[in-house]
Amino acid sequence: xxxxxxxxxxxxxxxxxxxxxxxxxxxxxxxxxxxxxxxxxxxxxxxxxxxxxxxxxxxxxxxxxxxxxxxxxxxxxxxxxxxxxxxxxxxxxxxxxxxxxxxxxxxxxxxxxxxxxxxxxxxxxxxxxxxxxxxxxxxxxxxxxxxxxxxxxxxxxxxxxxxxxxxxxxxxxxxxxxxxxxxxxxxxxxxxxxxxxxxxxxxxxxxxxxxxxxxxxxxxxxxxxxxxxxxxxxxxxxxxxxxxxxxxxxxxxxxxxxxxxxxxxxxxxxxxxxxxxxxxxxxxxxxxxxxxxxxxxxxxxxxxxxxxxxxxxxxxxxxxxxxxxxxxxxxxxxxxxxxxxxxxxxxxxxxxxxxxxxxxxxxxxxxxxxxxxxxxxxxxxxxxxxxxxxxxxxxxxxxx
Ligand SMILES: [Zn+2]
Numbered sequence: 001x002x003x004x005x006x007x008x009x010x011x012x013x014x015x016x017x018x019x020x021x022x023x024x025x026x027x028x029x030x031x032x033x034x035x036x037x038x039x040x041x042x043x044x045x046x047x048x049x050x051x052x053x054x055x056x057x058x059x060x061x062x063x064x065x066x067x068x069x070x071x072x073x074x075x076x077x078x079x080x081x082x083x084x085x086x087x088x089x090x091x092x093x094x095x096x097x098x099x100x101x102x103x104x105x106x107x108x109x110x111x112x113x114x115x116x117x118x119x120x121x122x123x124x125x126x127x128x129x130x131x132x133x134x135x136x137x138x139x140x141x142x143x144x145x146x147x148x149x150x151x152x153x154x155x156x157x158x159x160x161x162x163x164x165x166x167x168x169x170x171x172x173x174x175x176x177x178x179x180x181x182x183x184x185x186x187x188x189x190x191x192x193x194x195x196x197x198x199x200x201x202x203x204x205x206x207x208x209x210x211x212x213x214x215x216x217x218x219x220x221x222x223x224x225x226x227x228x229x230x231x232x233x234x235x236x237x238x239x240x241x242x243x244x245x246x247x248x249x250x251x252x253x254x255x256x257x258x259x260x261x262x263x264x265x266x267x268x269x270x271x272x273x274x275x276x277x278x279x280x281x282x283x284x285x286x287x288x289x290x291x292x293x294x295x296x297x298x299x300x301x302x303x304x305x306x307x308x309x310x311x312x313x314x315x316x317x318x319x320x321x322x323x324x325x326x327x328x329x330x331x332x333x334x335x336x337x338x339x340x341x342x343x344x345x346x347x348x349x350x351x352x353x354x355x356x357x358x359x360x361x362x363x364x365x366x367x368x369x370x371x372x373x374x375x376x377x378x379x380x381x382x383x384x385x386x387x388x389x390x391x392x393x394x395x396x397x398x399x400x
Pocket of ligand 1 (some may be wrong): 257
């Protein structure tokens with residue numbers, strides 16, 4: 001990447017903040033170098049370190065990921081040079097939130113799911129003994145077996161998400177995991193089928209029917225690419241087809257399961273599979289700005305060429321707030337930290353993307369934080385939209 005040139009993806013990014021003719025050329029070469037560097041995710045692209053899940057994580061960055069530092073620089077430049085910031089969000093809204101959900105689990109207690117779990121462990125060559133030492137696995141296995149005696153399930157109420165979100169006048173995106181063949185599964189992959197039975201809106205139905213109902217209610221149905229899809233476009237395409245077969249319209253929104261992502265490979269995989277928006281670029285173990293951006297940006301392939309895949313960076317994931325290997329916050333602090341992040345996005349007029357897993361509807365603290373957060377976003381008059389709606393706003397602003 002020639003740092004003296006403004007990359008086309010950088011130009012578009014800058015264009016979302018100001019469309020004055022003089023704006024783009026008014027930056028110093030040093031500033032452009034900085035923005036190019038981060039829009040291209042160069043830091044993680046050129047680093048050799050990854051975590052035990054194969055991911056780039058917050059401890060590796062030299063930058064202050066708690067801030068949208070690219071956006072802050074742009075806003076500072078606008079202020080210093082008396083440019084006027086443009087407002088791209090509809091209806092005079094000053095910033096946006098993109099609510100999303102990774103559907104990893106549809107039932108806590110199913111005999112079939114328990115059977116599949118056991119089969120998977122044998123096929124993946126793990127010793128039962130090792131797995132049984134893992135209390136989380138044991139708990140989920142016991143829960144699965146309980147289905148034999150019990151037809152009720154504490155997470156068979158995903159309509160609660162729609163009710164809460166509708167109440168604030170927002171919509172959201174549900175990324176559904178579409179189970180690959182066993183040979184293509186990683187041990188952290190999810191394990192449900194679209195033919196599994198759930199209860200949704202008080203009625204017994206299949207997962208596929210629940211997806212159709214969500215789609216009918218104008219929620220976006222995306223794909224939650226399995227672990228290996230980050231490296232395999234045919235596998236991802238297969239999973240997109242599975243979701244498309246259920247809802248009958250093109251599926252263009254994706255988030256990678258486990259946030260498994262390789263910046264040098266995955267953008268091309270997404271492009272080849274027909275993905276238009278990805279929202280994987282965030283952290284598993286903390287909240288913040290993976291490359292200093294709150295606004296969506298066009299991803300670059302391994303040759304630094306712009307792709308048509310719009311990254312809607314993810315800033316807050318439920319697990320990162322609460323889990324032991326993450327921030328380990330209580331509900332009050334989880335909300336406080338999340339709203340502090342929202343403040344920063346609001347200040348630059350960006351888009352704050354949050355990811356709450358639907359199965360945690362059964363956890364009162366997690367559910368409380370979600371509800372309080374979206375209530376506050378509504379009070380602040382945020383534009384709340386699905387991934388494709390965010391993309392439409394961006395494309396309109398850039399005159400596509
Ligand atoms: Zn997932």
